Amino acid sequence: MEQSRPLDALNRARNKRVIVELKGGKQFIGSLNAFDIHINVVLDDAEERSNGEVVRKVGTVFIRGDTITIISTA
Amino acid sequence: MEQSRPLDALNRARNKRVIVELKGGKQFIGSLNAFDIHINVVLDDAEERSNGEVVRKVGTVFIRGDTITIISTA
Amino acid sequence: MEQSRPLDALNRARNKRVIVELKGGKQFIGSLNAFDIHINVVLDDAEERSNGEVVRKVGTVFIRGDTITIISTA
Amino acid sequence: MEQSRPLDALNRARNKRVIVELKGGKQFIGSLNAFDIHINVVLDDAEERSNGEVVRKVGTVFIRGDTITIISTA
Amino acid sequence: MEQSRPLDALNRARNKRVIVELKGGKQFIGSLNAFDIHINVVLDDAEERSNGEVVRKVGTVFIRGDTITIISTA
Amino acid sequence: MEQSRPLDALNRARNKRVIVELKGGKQFIGSLNAFDIHINVVLDDAEERSNGEVVRKVGTVFIRGDTITIISTA
Amino acid sequence: MEQSRPLDALNRARNKRVIVELKGGKQFIGSLNAFDIHINVVLDDAEERSNGEVVRKVGTVFIRGDTITIISTA
Numbered sequence: 001m002e003q004s005r006p007l008d009a010l011n012r013a014r015n016k017r018v019i020v021e022l023k024g025g026k027q028f029i030g031s032l033n034a035f036d037i038h039i040n041v042v043l044d045d046a047e048e049r050s051n052g053e054v055v056r057k058v059g060t061v062f063i064r065g066d067t068i069t070i071i072s073t074a
Numbered sequence: 075m076e077q078s079r080p081l082d083a084l085n086r087a088r089n090k091r092v093i094v095e096l097k098g099g100k101q102f103i104g105s106l107n108a109f110d111i112h113i114n115v116v117l118d119d120a121e122e123r124s125n126g127e128v129v130r131k132v133g134t135v136f137i138r139g140d141t142i143t144i145i146s147t148a
Numbered sequence: 149m150e151q152s153r154p155l156d157a158l159n160r161a162r163n164k165r166v167i168v169e170l171k172g173g174k175q176f177i178g179s180l181n182a183f184d185i186h187i188n189v190v191l192d193d194a195e196e197r198s199n200g201e202v203v204r205k206v207g208t209v210f211i212r213g214d215t216i217t218i219i220s221t222a
Numbered sequence: 223m224e225q226s227r228p229l230d231a232l233n234r235a236r237n238k239r240v241i242v243e244l245k246g247g248k249q250f251i252g253s254l255n256a257f258d259i260h261i262n263v264v265l266d267d268a269e270e271r272s273n274g275e276v277v278r279k280v281g282t283v284f285i286r287g288d289t290i291t292i293i294s295t296a
Numbered sequence: 297m298e299q300s301r302p303l304d305a306l307n308r309a310r311n312k313r314v315i316v317e318l319k320g321g322k323q324f325i326g327s328l329n330a331f332d333i334h335i336n337v338v339l340d341d342a343e344e345r346s347n348g349e350v351v352r353k354v355g356t357v358f359i360r361g362d363t364i365t366i367i368s369t370a
Numbered sequence: 371m372e373q374s375r376p377l378d379a380l381n382r383a384r385n386k387r388v389i390v391e392l393k394g395g396k397q398f399i400g401s402l403n404a405f406d407i408h409i410n411v412v413l414d415d416a417e418e419r420s421n422g423e424v425v426r427k428v429g430t431v432f433i434r435g436d437t438i439t440i441i442s443t444a
Numbered sequence: 445m446e447q448s449r450p451l452d453a454l455n456r457a458r459n460k461r462v463i464v465e466l467k468g469g470k471q472f473i474g475s476l477n478a479f480d481i482h483i484n485v486v487l488d489d490a491e492e493r494s495n496g497e498v499v500r501k502v503g504t505v506f507i508r509g510d511t512i513t514i515i516s517t518a
Contacts, residue, residue, distance in 0.1 A: 003088070004107060006114040009136050014151070022217060023098070023141070024171070033152060039114070039138055040154040040187070046220075062157050062219040064187055067171070069096060071136040072120075077236070078255060080262040083284050097246070097289070113262070113286055143244060145284040146268075162299070170365060172319070181300060188302040188335070194368075210305050210367040212335055215319070225384070226403060228410040231432050245394075245437070261410070261434055291392060293432040294416075310447070318513060320467070329448060336450040336483070342516075358453050358515040360483055363467070373458070374477060376484040379506050393468075393511070409484070409508055439466060441506040442490075 010035050010071065017074035018043070022067045026050070029074050030061065039065030084109050084145065091148035092117070096141045100124070103148050104135065113139030158183050158219065165222035166191070170215045174198070177222050178209065187213030232257050232293065239296035240265070244289045248272075251296050252283065261287030306331050306367065313370035314339070318363045322346075325370050326357065335361030380405050380441065387444035388413070392437045396420070399444050400431065409435030454479050454515065461518035462487070466511045470494070473518050474505065483509030 013032050020028045020041055030046025041063045048055040087106050094102045094115055104120025115137045122129040161180050168176045168189055178194025189211045196203040235254050242250045242263055252268025263285045270277040309328050316324045316337055326342025337359045344351040383402050390398045390411055400416025411433045418425040457476050464472045464485055474490025485507045492499040 004116075006108045006110050006116045006136055009108060009116040009134060024217070026217075028218070034154045034157060036154050042152075042154045042157040058218075058220040060157060060221060062154055064213070064216050064218065065138070066140070066214070067217040068138050069098070069100075069141040070102070070132075070138065072132040073134060078264075080256045080258050080264045080284055083256060083264040083282060139286070140288070142286050143246070143248075143289040144250070144280075144286065146280040147282060172365070174365075176366070182302045182305060184302050190300075190302045190305040206366075206368040208305060208369060210302060212361070212364050212366065214362070215365040226412075228404045228406050228412045228432060231404060231412040231430060287434070288436070290434050291394070291396075291437040292398070292428075292434065294428040295430060320513070322513075324514070330450045330453060332450050338448075338450045338453040354514075354516045356453060356517060358450060360509070360512050360514065362510070363513040374486075376478045376480050376486045376506060379478060379486040379504060435508070436510070438508050439468070439470075439511040440472070440502075440508065442502040443504060 007035075007037070010039075013071070013073060019072050019074050020063055020068055021070050022063070023069055024067070028058070028061060028063060030058075032071075033060070036065075039068055039071075041065065041068065041071070081109075081111070084113075087145070087147060093146050093148050094137055094142055095144050096137070097143055098141070102132070102135060102137060104132075106145075107134070110139075113142055113145075115139065115142065115145070155183075155185070158187075161219070161221060167220050167222050168211055168216055169218050170211070171217055172215070176206070176209060176211060178206075180219075181208070184213075187216055187219075189213065189216065189219070229257075229259070232261075235293070235295060241294050241296050242285055242290055243292050244285070245291055246289070250280070250283060250285060252280075255282070258287075261290055261293075263287065263290065263293070303331075303333070306335075309367070309369060315368050315370050316359055316364055317366050318359070319365055320363070324354070324357060324359060326354075328367075329356070332361070335364055335367075337361065337364065337367070377405075377407070380409075383441070383443060389442050389444050390433055390438055391440045392433070393439055394437070398428070398431060398433060400428075402441075403430070406435075409438055409441075411435065411438065411441070451479075451481070454483075457515070457517060463516050463518050464507055464512055465514050466507070467513055468511070472502070472505060472507060474502075477504070480509075483512055483515075485509065485512065485515070 030043030033044045034042040046061045101123045104117030107118045108116040120135045178191030181192045182190040194209045252265030255266045256264040268283045326339030329340045330338040342357045397419045400413030403414045404412040416431045474487030477488045478486040490505045
């Protein structure tokens with residue numbers, strides 16, 4: 001039986017809405033369009049949120065993996 | 075006799091509940107679904123805790139290895 | 149069907165105006181001239197902004213990938 | 223005569239009690255079960271200490287090398 | 297048509313005066329003598345500036361890429 | 371004539387007493403037992419010092435290279 | 445015509461007195477004995493300075509590249 005790998009979980013989340021949290025505390029919510037092994041991520045229809053409130057709409061956003069702490073399903 | 079390696083310990087913890095602590099002080103507790111050599115980790119049925127209190131349920135969560143300090147059995 | 153990758157999104161943004169946000173909180177807005185796998189970025193006709201205000205015009209600017217958090221379309 | 227290498231010292235400490243200090247100032251004391259070239263470490267029968275006091279027992283703990291500053295014999 | 301790369305922009309700036317900004321907020325202005333893929337940079341006839349004022353003349357200065365945030369033309 | 375390299379200097383310091391300074395400001399003084407290309411270092415008969423005062427004796431200590439700033443002869 | 449590279453500038457500074465500045469703000473001045481591609485540096489006859497004042501003499505000192513921001517001629 002093959003063991004599951006962390007990127008499999010991201011793969012299952014493609015085109016679904018995810019929450020991406022950054023080291024500085026920012027949160028982006030959007031549809032997971034793409035990711036790579038560095039965990040660079042692209043979200044579509046994304047918005048930045050703070051304490052559950054929408055701060056701004058950012059459309060498509062590229063997030064550098066190095067700045068990401070966690071990714072969860074929205 | 076073969077020496078044990080750190081990832082062996084993570085392997086033994088698969089599908090068991092673990093506590094993952096992050097650099098910023100956050101704690102996630104969940105079932106260890108997957109990990110890789112970068113210590114990227116995926117937890118199922120996960121929740122974020124602070125001082126022993128559940129802060130929120132996050133379902134499946136991907137945690138970037140770079141942000142992790144320790145992983146222990148729950 | 150081939151999966152899209154994060155750099156594809158940057159490629160589609162070539163010669164379009166993008167907002168690049170840095171770890172220290174600075175923002176640069178300009179035309180995306182070039183990028184590489186380290187997410188080093190070159191913007192043309194760029195300006196630094198703070199709270200929506202132009203701080204200064206910088207013409208062509210090279211931004212080291214390591215310092216970038218997110219890139220979005222302007 | 224072959225020069226000794228840093229990992230030789232860790233190898234000699236296998237199954238002995240060691241103190242692992244982390245960047246944030248935390249200390250873990252336990253039996254050195256495993257380590258690798260990234261200095262990822264697994265301790266058995268481990269406890270977290272602060273100022274010589276036991277804060278909590280953690281059983282088996284995986285400590286990410288990146289977060290470790292020093293390892294000494296207990 | 298070949299896409300331009302970020303180092304092309306640095307190459308065009310060789311022997312021209314550039315402003316190099318560091319993570320700690322320092323600025324160096326000088327003639328771009330050399331750079332490499334790590335974005336290590338050497339400036340000739342360089343000076344350190346703070347708020348538009350010359351702090352000191354440093355002649356030839358080697359700046360480690362890791363500490364650089366942006367490079368723009370002076 | 372062959373140029374000298376930084377690790378040559380560490381090699382000449384083997385079995386001599388050295389001062390190792392860490393990013394957080396800590397100092398360890400001991401006999402240089404081993405080092406590697408990551409500048410991971412092992413000191414024997416080591417002690418931690420603060421402002422010239424011995425804080426504690428640590429016997430043999432493994433210091434992760436990543437946390438080291440400078441090494442000088444004691 | 446071959447382009448000059450950053451390490452050429454360090455090579456020209458061999459056996460000359462240089463100022464090495466560290467991330468934490470410390471300055472070391474000494475004769476450049478050796479360096480490598482990680483910009484690990486060894487200075488001979490070195491002293492630590494603060495605000496132009498000699499803080500202490502350190503003889504030969506190994507400085508880890510990771511901690512260096514700039515190197516200039518003294």
